Amino acid sequence: MTTTRSRAERVAQARATEAQLTADGIDGVVFGWVDNAGLTRVKSVPLAQLEHAAEYGVGAVPCFDVSLVDDSFTTAPSSTGPMGDLRLVPDLDRLTPLAAQPGWAWAPADRYAQDGTPHPGCQRGFARRVTEAVERRGLSVRAGIEIEWVVADAAGDPATAGPGFGMTRFIEHSDYLRDVLRALTKQGLAVLQLHPEYAAGQFEVSVAAEGPVEAADTTMLVRHTIRAVSARHGLRVSYSPVFTEGSLGNGGHLHLSLWRQGRNLGHGGPGRHGLHPDAEQFLAGVLAELPALLALGAPSAASYLRLVPSRFAGAYRCWGLENREAALRLIAGSTAGQANAEFKCFDATANPYLEIGGVLAAGLAGLDAGLPLPPETRSDPAALGSAERLPASLSETTDAYEKSALLRQALDPELYEAVLAVRRAEAELFATHTDADVIEAVRWRY
Known part of the structure; x- marks a missing residue:
C-alpha cells in the first residue's frame, strides 16, 4: 500500500x-x-x-x-x-x-x-490508518470505484441521447472514447471496461482493483483525466448524482474483496455463494452500519434524488447475488479473482478516502463482533414489504452518522466533527430547494 x-x-x-520529468x-x-x-x-x-x-x-x-x-x-x-x-x-x-x-x-x-x-483531518491519512488496521489482521483488501459521468455540449445539454448501452452513442463519440482510453492507458491504468450507460449522455469506465488508498487515488486521477480529455473535445463533464430530473443518475459503486494469504475470501468458502466466514462477518458489519456510512458515500443532497427504488441505485439495506436493487450486490465471478462485493448506494460526490476508510472500519467491526450476514434478498426488494429503505434524505443519513459510535471512534475526532458540520450545513443549505433546484446547484460542482 x-x-x-x-x-x-x-x-x-x-x-x-525531476530529471525524468524534465525529459x-x-x-x-x-x-x-x-x-x-x-x-x-x-x-x-x-x-x-x-x-x-x-x-x-x-x-x-x-x-x-x-x-x-x-x-x-x-x-x-x-x-x-x-x-x-x-x-x-x-x-x-x-x-x-x-x-x-x-x-x-x-x-x-x-x-x-x-x-x-x-493533520488529524486528513482524509487520505484516515484511509491509510484503517487499511493498516486491516493488514494487522493478516488480511488485505482489493478495491475499485466505477466512474460514471454525463458528457454535455457547450450549452450544458447531454451530448447524445442514443440508447443506453447503444452502438449509436458509441459511434457518435468513438473518437472521444478512444482518447479517454488512450490517456488512461498512457498513465499506467489498467482499463477493464468502457461503455455507454443508461442515461442520456452517460458513460462508464472501470479500472483494475488495487489497495484501498491506491484505489481512491486512482479514482481521482481517472476523473481528472476524463474531464481533461472532454475539455479538449469541447465537451463538459458532470459526475453529479443526478444530471436530469427523473432520470437514472451517476453512481460511484465501490467494489471490494477481502483476501488472506493470496486467497479471495469471497470465493470457495463454506458459506452462501462461496463466502468464507470472515467475508460474511465483514459484509455484515458494513450492512449494519450502512445508513451512517451514506454520510461518507452518498454525502450530497443530490445523492438522495438518485438513491430511489427501481433505478439500480441500491436504495434498500439488503444483499443478494447479482441483485442490482440491493445496496450490496454480491458478484460471484467466473474465477476466484473476480468475486467481490459491490456497494451500489454510493456516488461520486463522496470523498473516496472517507468512503473506503469508513467501509473498512465497519467491516472490521463486523469481524470483531462476529456478526452474522442476514438472509439474502432473492428478488426486487421494492416488491417486499419487509425490505428496509436506506435514508431518503441528507438530513436522515446525517442523523444516522451522528448516532454512529463506530464512525465516531474510527475517524479522528477532528475529522468526525468536520464531516458532521459539513453534512448539517449542506442539509440546511438545500432544505427549501426543489429537486430541480438541487440538481441545478450541484450539476457542475462535481
Missing part, C-alpha cells in the same frame, strides 16, 4: 524524479486532495519547486475542512476560520504525467501540520 516517507526520503525521491516535458506538478464536501482541491508548483515542496510541503488553508459544495464555509469545534496553515505533501509514489494535460504531472497529497505531524 501507499506509505508515508521521511522528509529525507521525499527529497531524494524528488531529485531522482518528459513536464513544467509543473499539481497536488490534489479532496475536501469533506467531496470537491477536489488543488495547488501546483513549477517543476523547479518540486524538491522544496516534497521536503516542506505547500501551504493549504485548513478552512477547507469545513467548506461546502457552494464554496461557502461552516464551522466545527476544531475549525479556526482564517487562522492557521497546513502543508500539502505530495505522494511522489503516485506521481503521474497527465496525458491529456501536456506539461503537467499530478500527485495526491497528504496534509500535515506545520510542525510535520499528520
